[in-house]
Amino acid sequence: MAGGWARDGAVQDQIDASVEDAVEQARSRLTRGDSLSHCEECGEAIAEARRKALPGVRKCVACQTADDGKNGGSSSFNRRGSKDSQLR
Template identity: 45%
Template sequence: MSTAWAGGTDAIVERLDQMTELFVEQTRRSMYAGESATHCDECGEPIPEARRSAIACRYCLPCQTKLERSGKI
């Protein structure tokens, strides 16, 4: 392996680290930060207190999972 390739690999890893940090930062900023809903915005079922106190949420866990898998949120 040439030394040019080794140096290039370090630059690629550094860039990937930067991109990952940006992605995480953007994701955190875009997360809902208000109060939790008492009932799911999707199905209307009550959201358990444990979930509402752990994170600020708008959906029950089954609806959250379904919406994330469909790419809607």
């Protein structure tokens, strides 16, 4: 049940849109193609076990960890929320 000027089902539409965004973001981070034998950033050898576990891996563990730290986390609020819901 939506309130105010929102139509019925608007809240569920916002939830669905947020979930779709998160899924798309996760898919964009998936690796594709052949794994590299050496890290594309530092040149260190990438362990065979890592290459088998993650097809398409391009960085060693250290460089990937540093890169993940730079990218930060995702936001914890609904970016697609209505203006009315943001004012409450």
